[in-house]
Amino acid sequence: MAVSTSMQALIKGEQVSGSKLNGKLRDELLAEGLLLVVFHGSRQSFRARDVEALKRFLTDKDEKYRLLEVDASDSRASMATKTGNSKLVMVRSCPGFPVNSYEPIECRLNGYPFMINPQEGSFLFVTDWKTFIIPEDVIVIGIENMENFRMIRWQKAFFEKYLQSHEFSNRVLFVSRYPQSTDLRRWLCSIPNHYLHFGDFDLAGIHIFLSEFQQYLGKERSSYLIPDDIESRLKSGSKKRYDEQYCRFRDIQSDAYELQQLINIIHRERKAYDQEGYIQYNPLGK
Incomplete structure (x- = not known):
């Protein structure tokens, strides 16, 4: 399952309209203090309070987000070439x-x-x-x-x-x-x-x-x-x-x-x- 465009935008530090975010995940991120609310009249948009903290939370929540730990220019193929193991991108470096x-x-x-x-x-x-x-x-x-x-x-x-x-x-x-x-x-x-x-x-x-x-x-x-x-x-x-x-x-x-x-x-x-x-x-x- 691919990471949504709206979540990719948040991770890049961009503002995202509330209507484009999954409601359940949005509420969870707000409760965790990971999102800031930006008001535009009666409309709301959101942006990450701390991009790195947001990435850490998402990568632990669901393995699909672990791909975000790899630079956009770094494919699985190139990772395998560099390290001999493409699965290294699935490992958290500091659990606990x-x-x-x-x-x-x-x-x-x-x-x-x-x-x-x-x-x-x-x-x-x-x-x-x-x-x-x-x-x-x-x-x-x-x-x-x-x-x-x-x-x-x-x-x-x-x-x-x-x-x-x-x-x-x-x-x-x-x-x-x-x-x-x-x-x-x-x-x-x-x-x-x-x-x-x-x-x-x-x-x-x-x-x-x-x-x-x-x-x-x-x-x-x-x-x-x-x-x-x-x-x-x-x-x-x-x-x-x-x-x-x-x-x-x-x-x-x-x-x-x-x-x-x-x-x-x-x-x-x-x-x-x-x-x-x-x-x-x-x-x-x-």
């Missing part, structure tokens, strides 16, 4: 996902002990994720925004207070989906640990959790991190972002009481709030 922690966690990788204890200002990237094993009492917190992921020590007090109030273990491994792929979700499905999703407090963020994580992990093994003060914070949130997301995600619902309450508050306030607001800008989290 980043991990972080503010306290040492002894894990296992490829059957050997693997200590996760990154120095402040760094994090680790697990590529052989199928052999990555963590202690069963560790809570996995998935962080959507990279700034929050990099600065976990600056949010330590926030996380510790939340985990204690919800009777979770205080042993935490932080993970990220960057670059966007299904590797993280597939790893989560292979382990018994509870997954706690920390994303933006908006309809698109909740959609990502419900569609990309909870439907695969189930309600017993996954939940959305909802701070106690989120209602007051939403009052100073972004009305513009709520309005942009409303048409696509206005009918989103959850049968988890706390998450549905968050959805109700977002609709009542007609605002969205970024998770970066919880960075305390204190490296010790005190």
Whole structure:
């Protein structure tokens, strides 16, 4: 199946009319934060927020997009001539996902002990994720925004207070989906640990959790991190972002009481709030 002309245009950095994009794929890319909306009166067009991030997401989603990793001037025949194997274009060069922690966690990788204890200002990237094993009492917190992921020590007090109030273990491994792929979700499905999703407090963020994580992990093994003060914070949130997301995600619902309450508050306030607001800008989290 060939890649559509509209998707090829997006990958080239061009604007594409909304009517030319597949509706389901468009909504998925918007929810992932990969598209920007450009208004032309009552009409909408879209362009990639980050072309490389869009390509990474698409190539992991469907093998047909992997051909996009080859330059237009590079055919399979020429690739075979250069490397002796045309199938090399089907291989992702860097599978896996980043991990972080503010306290040492002894894990296992490829059957050997693997200590996760990154120095402040760094994090680790697990590529052989199928052999990555963590202690069963560790809570996995998935962080959507990279700034929050990099600065976990600056949010330590926030996380510790939340985990204690919800009777979770205080042993935490932080993970990220960057670059966007299904590797993280597939790893989560292979382990018994509870997954706690920390994303933006908006309809698109909740959609990502419900569609990309909870439907695969189930309600017993996954939940959305909802701070106690989120209602007051939403009052100073972004009305513009709520309005942009409303048409696509206005009918989103959850049968988890706390998450549905968050959805109700977002609709009542007609605002969205970024998770970066919880960075305390204190490296010790005190």
